[in-house]
Amino acid sequence: MVSHSRPPSRLDVAWDRGFRFLTWFMAWATIALVLFIVYKVTESAFPALQRYGFSFMTTSHWDSNREKFGVLPEIWGTLYSSGLALLFATIFGVGVAIFVSEDFVAPAWRTLLKNVVELLAAIPSVVYGLWGIYVVIPLIRPMADWLHNNLGDFPLFGTPFAGPGMLPAAIVLAIMVLPTIAAVSRDALVNVPPRLREGAIGLGATRWEAIFKIVLPAASTGIFGAIVLGFGRALGETMALAMLVGNSGVISVSVLSPANTLSALLANHFPEAQGIEVGALMYAALVLMGITLLVNVIGELILWRASAGMKGAH
Amino acid sequence: MTKMPQATSLAIPMPEPRLHRSMTSFRTLFSMLMSILTGLIAIFAFVPLLSVLFMLIWRGIARLNLAIFTELPPAAGMTGGGFGNAIMGTIVMVGVAALIAVPFGTLAAVQMSEFGRNSSTSSVVRFCAKVLTGLPSILAGVFAYATIVLLMGTFSAVAGGIALSILMIPIVMLTAEEALRQVPMKVREAALGMGATRTQMVWKVVLPTALPGMLTGVMLAVARAAGETAPLLFTALFNQYWFDGNLAQPTASLAVLIYNFSSVPFKNQVELAWCASLVLVMLVLAVNLIGQRITRSSR
Amino acid sequence: MSTATQSETSAGETGAQQDVVIDAKIDELHYGKFKAVRDVHIPFTRNSITAFIGPSGCGKSSALRCLNRMNDLVRGFRLSGHVHFRGTDIYDPKVDPVAVRRHIGMVFQQPNPFAMSIYNNVAFGLRLNGFRGNMGEHVERALRHAALWDEVKDKLRASGLSLSGGQQQRLCIARAVATEPEVLLMDEPCSALDPIATLKIEELMRHLKESYTIAIVTHNLQQAKRVADKTGFLYVDTSEGGRTGYLVEYGHTDQLFTDPREEFTKQYIHGDVG
Numbered sequence: 070m071v072s073h074s075r076p077p078s079r080l081d082v083a084w085d086r087g088f089r090f091l092t093w094f095m096a097w098a099t100i101a102l103v104l105f106i107v108y109k110v111t112e113s114a115f116p117a118l119q120r121y122g123f124s125f126m127t128t129s130h131w132d133s134n135r136e137k138f139g140v141l142p143e144i145w146g147t148l149y150s151s152g153l154a155l156l157f158a159t160i161f162g163v164g165v166a167i168f169v170s171e172d173f174v175a176p177a178w179r180t181l182l183k184n185v186v187e188l189l190a191a192i193p194s195v196v197y198g199l200w201g202i203y204v205v206i207p208l209i210r211p212m213a214d215w216l217h218n219n220l221g222d223f224p225l226f227g228t229p230f231a232g233p234g235m236l237p238a239a240i241v242l243a244i245m246v247l248p249t250i251a252a253v254s255r256d257a258l259v260n261v262p263p264r265l266r267e268g269a270i271g272l273g274a275t276r277w278e279a280i281f282k283i284v285l286p287a288a289s290t291g292i293f294g295a296i297v298l299g300f301g302r303a304l305g306e307t308m309a310l311a312m313l314v315g316n317s318g319v320i321s322v323s324v325l326s327p328a329n330t331l332s333a334l335l336a337n338h339f340p341e342a343q344g345i346e347v348g349a350l351m352y353a354a355l356v357l358m359g360i361t362l363l364v365n366v367i368g369e370l371i372l373w374r375a376s377a378g379m380k381g382a383h
Numbered sequence: 384m385t386k387m388p389q390a391t392s393l394a395i396p397m398p399e400p401r402l403h404r405s406m407t408s409f410r411t412l413f414s415m416l417m418s419i420l421t422g423l424i425a426i427f428a429f430v431p432l433l434s435v436l437f438m439l440i441w442r443g444i445a446r447l448n449l450a451i452f453t454e455l456p457p458a459a460g461m462t463g464g465g466f467g468n469a470i471m472g473t474i475v476m477v478g479v480a481a482l483i484a485v486p487f488g489t490l491a492a493v494q495m496s497e498f499g500r501n502s503s504t505s506s507v508v509r510f511c512a513k514v515l516t517g518l519p520s521i522l523a524g525v526f527a528y529a530t531i532v533l534l535m536g537t538f539s540a541v542a543g544g545i546a547l548s549i550l551m552i553p554i555v556m557l558t559a560e561e562a563l564r565q566v567p568m569k570v571r572e573a574a575l576g577m578g579a580t581r582t583q584m585v586w587k588v589v590l591p592t593a594l595p596g597m598l599t600g601v602m603l604a605v606a607r608a609a610g611e612t613a614p615l616l617f618t619a620l621f622n623q624y625w626f627d628g629n630l631a632q633p634t635a636s637l638a639v640l641i642y643n644f645s646s647v648p649f650k651n652q653v654e655l656a657w658c659a660s661l662v663l664v665m666l667v668l669a670v671n672l673i674g675q676r677i678t679r680s681s682r
Numbered sequence: 683m684s685t686a687t688q689s690e691t692s693a694g695e696t697g698a699q700q701d702v703v704i705d706a707k708i709d710e711l712h713y714g715k716f717k718a719v720r721d722v723h724i725p726f727t728r729n730s731i732t733a734f735i736g737p738s739g740c741g742k743s744s745a746l747r748c749l750n751r752m753n754d755l756v757r758g759f760r761l762s763g764h765v766h767f768r769g770t771d772i773y774d775p776k777v778d779p780v781a782v783r784r785h786i787g788m789v790f791q792q793p794n795p796f797a798m799s800i801y802n803n804v805a806f807g808l809r810l811n812g813f814r815g816n817m818g819e820h821v822e823r824a825l826r827h828a829a830l831w832d833e834v835k836d837k838l839r840a841s842g843l844s845l846s847g848g849q850q851q852r853l854c855i856a857r858a859v860a861t862e863p864e865v866l867l868m869d870e871p872c873s874a875l876d877p878i879a880t881l882k883i884e885e886l887m888r889h890l891k892e893s894y895t896i897a898i899v900t901h902n903l904q905q906a907k908r909v910a911d912k913t914g915f916l917y918v919d920t921s922e923g924g925r926t927g928y929l930v931e932y933g934h935t936d937q938l939f940t941d942p943r944e945e946f947t948k949q950y951i952h953g954d955v956g
Contacts, residue, residue: 095491
């Protein structure tokens, strides 16, 4: 018999080496890209960093004529709008996750709900912005006016409703981060070993006692990670805020007041920025990057810990 | 041999068990209340989607005609017009982004799953990809502005494409890696056992098997990029005129057109914004659907 | 609380007519379109151990889970027949499955302690039922009942997951008996354990039957022989195309193993079918 096998030709070996180098290069390029993004934004922000220093984050002017820049209201608006959105999105996201992971209705309905939530994530944010302007703001106006007129002494409703502002922005933002929270929480809930749930039911727990006392605590790390990741998404979201938050650099606890966020500031000022304002915007971008990176890394670490913990329980 | 004894012959008196449901017990009521509440939350989750879809159809379909695709955006206060240039610009910039992101993401994924599996480099690369997924899209725009716009001295389709590619790379990479990992180990061993080099194994066996999953990832990334606005605002900016093949000039896109027209006081422009939203959503959903079909048909 | 005192009186009444605590008559048990079990009629008598044996997939776990309505968790579950628990049909629409499970406790195949302390694991069921009394005393009693007290009395605050497999299973037994049910259902409680831990649990079962009525599913014939008073043998009927379990024979364990009435039982016990 004649053997058809042969050692790889020289060309095969060269192509093997070349291709492996190429993939190796691209993998490292990913690391380089992340570092380069951080470097480039920092470098571009450097003139403003030098000139304004730390006071950039503690003052509230944005005046390109007098070259005075500070982003305290934007930092406040970013955190406040994201926090509010997270409040709504957590209630609904975790609720949807429980509904989809528990056996309340036939599997077909659960799949439908899961698809609806996924579809929510597919709609572009600029479309949500448009929807917010023409649907959400008119819809909440009567309620917002009532809140201000009757509960106006309460700081939360201390200013008259101006249309674009914190509340409509936070509502739309909540819808946008709901899919993240719902999907990641659902994964955490599904990963709870069914025998724990069975154990609780077998001891005479009602469905909700099993959920609250056993299932949710077992999934709590994963759900917390989901909320943190949702927070990261909300912090960086731009269009819904640029279109709905009112773009006014005031610091107010009133949810009816217009406000501004870091991302909306960048979206509105970058196209026409000149000179030192570019540096100031880069500085603002750097602040935004710092906050979101921190939050996202914490979220990923929590999820990583949650999945490691689950492995031990299985 | 046993006889079946009578079901209720109690020799020893025991307290009668209370088995009947009590509608006034706190535990029963609480459980029912929570079930109803969760059901309401689930139903409520449908509301925004239905509302958005309803508005898109109701306000968008009125202007949906051929002129939309063949005409240029109208100037302020003018009637008629369309956004053919914006559709074209979106396709061009997403194309540029895909040309960068698909090879980049795929090759890095091959390294992570085939050559450097379980290596610490792969973990760091994966971590970086996840960090990029969480990067606010506007920061991709800021980065492209700092590197390309300032360098070229003008807003351009290239800058827009590069900004979008930064958002696509991690999606392509992570889904491709996932797809590659699904390929059974024994398939690889069979190829290597027949004397293939690792590269031949990847090209002839692993990539064809993982292709549907990888394509789904590409589709997801394309859908995401097509809907993005923030990275284009100050990289591609906008253009009133047709795209003429020059990648080094400001370029229109559907998303930016919607943004620009959303807040103007002219009825015509607002109508066009809704219509453009309908077109954009249909485009994004179609691409998503194709992506899902690819995975499903391969199973 | 009553069972412990009751057991002493009943233990003295050996030889008297044994009374039926659960009378199960499963005509048909469906999961959706799938008929899992048919024609199982078994009475469970007080202070005895009744074992279900049979090959895997013969529906013995499904039959067991009917007895405290654990099958309610499975979508598409339907039962025709009845399960009388001391005279009440637990499938009566007026009956609350949660209350049923409080009287008929369950120990599962895989030890499933909750991710909380040993103490809290045992106290879990008591707290659900709004127990007001000396919790520490009750937890100790349950742990003693499960023959685990001496091993854990110095580390009640340690996580239940820190115990060995056999200890975890005994913790689950302690957890189940803490609420003082009348019946204990055990679904292959030793299948995940090593032989020594298995023997320990079997010894515990013989002890527990003085206070409880026990039903156990096992694929281990020797185990049924060692612990059970009565045994039911289930087998799979594939004649209708599906895999439907049915009761081939039920009787005293000695009789079933030494002198089975059915040829099928004989073959199974001798390892000719399986």
